[in-house]
Amino acid sequence: MATLKEVELKIKGVKKTQKITKAMNMVAASKLRGAQEKMEAFRPYAAKFADVLSSLAERAGGDEENAPALLVPRAEVKNIDVVLMSSDRGLCGSFNSNLIGKFDKYMKEKAAEGIEIRLICIGKKGRDYFRRRKVSIVGEHLGVVGARFGFNVAINAGRGLIDGFLEGETDEVQMIYSSFVSMSRQTPIIQQLLPITSVEQAQDAPEKEDTGYIAEHICEPSVEELMAEMLPKQVYVQIYKGLLETSTSEHASRMAAMDNATKNCKEMVESLTLAYNKARQAGITADLMDIVGGAEALKG
Amino acid sequence: MAGNIMLEVVTPDKAVVSEEAQIVVAPGEYGEFGVLIGHTSFLTTLKIGMLRYKDSGGAERIVFVNGGFAEVLPDKVTILAESADRRRDIDMDRAKAALKRAEERLAEVSRREDFNFRRAEIALQRAVTRIKIGEARRGTA
Numbered sequence: 192m193a194t195l196k197e198v199e200l201k202i203k204g205v206k207k208t209q210k211i212t213k214a215m216n217m218v219a220a221s222k223l224r225g226a227q228e229k230m231e232a233f234r235p236y237a238a239k240f241a242d243v244l245s246s247l248a249e250r251a252g253g254d255e256e257n258a259p260a261l262l263v264p265r266a267e268v269k270n271i272d273v274v275l276m277s278s279d280r281g282l283c284g285s286f287n288s289n290l291i292g293k294f295d296k297y298m299k300e301k302a303a304e305g306i307e308i309r310l311i312c313i314g315k316k317g318r319d320y321f322r323r324r325k326v327s328i329v330g331e332h333l334g335v336v337g338a339r340f341g342f343n344v345a346i347n348a349g350r351g352l353i354d355g356f357l358e359g360e361t362d363e364v365q366m367i368y369s370s371f372v373s374m375s376r377q378t379p380i381i382q383q384l385l386p387i388t389s390v391e392q393a394q395d396a397p398e399k400e401d402t403g404y405i406a407e408h409i410c411e412p413s414v415e416e417l418m419a420e421m422l423p424k425q426v427y428v429q430i431y432k433g434l435l436e437t438s439t440s441e442h443a444s445r446m447a448a449m450d451n452a453t454k455n456c457k458e459m460v461e462s463l464t465l466a467y468n469k470a471r472q473a474g475i476t477a478d479l480m481d482i483v484g485g486a487e488a489l490k491g
Numbered sequence: 492m493a494g495n496i497m498l499e500v501v502t503p504d505k506a507v508v509s510e511e512a513q514i515v516v517a518p519g520e521y522g523e524f525g526v527l528i529g530h531t532s533f534l535t536t537l538k539i540g541m542l543r544y545k546d547s548g549g550a551e552r553i554v555f556v557n558g559g560f561a562e563v564l565p566d567k568v569t570i571l572a573e574s575a576d577r578r579r580d581i582d583m584d585r586a587k588a589a590l591k592r593a594e595e596r597l598a599e600v601s602r603r604e605d606f607n608f609r610r611a612e613i614a615l616q617r618a619v620t621r622i623k624i625g626e627a628r629r630g631t632a
Contacts, residue, residue, distance in 0.1 A: 409533035
């Protein structure tokens with residue numbers, strides 16, 4: 192049976208924790224807003240980019256022999272590079288374990304097929320987890336997810352991937368990121384970065400309003416040169432999108448986790464207060480019994 | 492054909508410009524090109540440079556564009572750039588610092604390491620262009 196003092200201390204402690212989780216919840220909420228705005232701001236660029244690229248691809252299509260190397264799937268896939276996004280910081284519920292789990296499963300599947308996997312980590316949590324498990328990590332980018340970052344991060348990360356692919360170090364590049372479905376739902380998604388799969392499919396519903404005109408575009412330089420310029424950018428755009436979504440998901444998931452924690456604290460304070468009051472009452476009753484007993488004994 | 496052409500400059504971070512223009516002059520890969528309404532549709536890559544346009548009131552505006560693409564349609568010009576700044580948004584101190592950095596790096600890197608050299612060169616070009624735009628006729632935007 193806990194003494195009064197102990198219960199009192201415990202209540203104080205839990206209340207302090209509650210204050211912290213509440214504050215973290217609010218910080219996450221404001222960061223989430225920023226991240227969402229950034230996602231919103233990126234949409235016009237992504238949509239337009241997809242539009243232009245798909246129309247170019249349409250025109251360049253048909254010429255299977257001279258297709259750019261970034262588009263051609265390898266006949267035999269022996270090595271795969273996987274970009275795993277995760278957060279740098281914890282206390283965000285199952286966010287990181289979902290992403291890590293996704294990769295773990297993927298890695299096991301591919302290992303069964305005898306494919307070598309190399310990992311590029313964006314985010315500290317994923318890196319720490321797999322470094323302990325001796326997975327070969329060939330690249331890491333920390334301090335990106337959940338923080339302020341610009342498009343150059345995606346370019347830097349993407350350039351390395353493209354070089355690796357073109358030099359034949361790897362035959363495929365996949366990206367695992369957390370898709371921001373809604374405030375309460377973030378799903379880990381695996382997406383192929385290289386070779387670039389059918390360009391039209393790679394985009395989620397690009398604006399298809401007025402694509403009729405594009406067939407008559409004059410291209411300067413040639414269609415092939417434009418493609419060569421745009422394809423790497425397609426990779427950067429995808430990575431950037433993944434980063435934005437992952438960041439937003441991280442904040443949403445931390446917000447939810449901290450909201451839960453705050454609720455749990457509240458419940459705990461309530462039940463502890465009940466226990467405290469009970470113990471206090473029991474003490475009073477015991478004291479009264481003593482007094483009454485003592486008085487009886489004196490009388491007798 | 493009279494009338495204004497719609498100009499949009501978009502970067503991954505934001506839509507920098509979205510307004511009607513009387514004329515747009517952009518730094519194309521093969522040289523500057525001017526666009527009026529009714530232009531044949533075409534698609535081109537851009538160099539680092541300045542994009543000039545006259546807004547619907549006839550005032551001249553200048554925007555720094557860091558490469559990218561331009562898609563020209565008869566009634567609309569869309570510029571997709573990795574970054575772009577209107578002249579009034581150019582941070583001169585930052586551009587000057589970038590210029591200094593790029594110059595130092597160029598002095599260090601020998602031509603043999605051509606990858607870094609290229610990067611420094613591009614950074615230098617960006618900084619110089621930004622400064623040039625920022626200094627030209629300050630006050631207007």
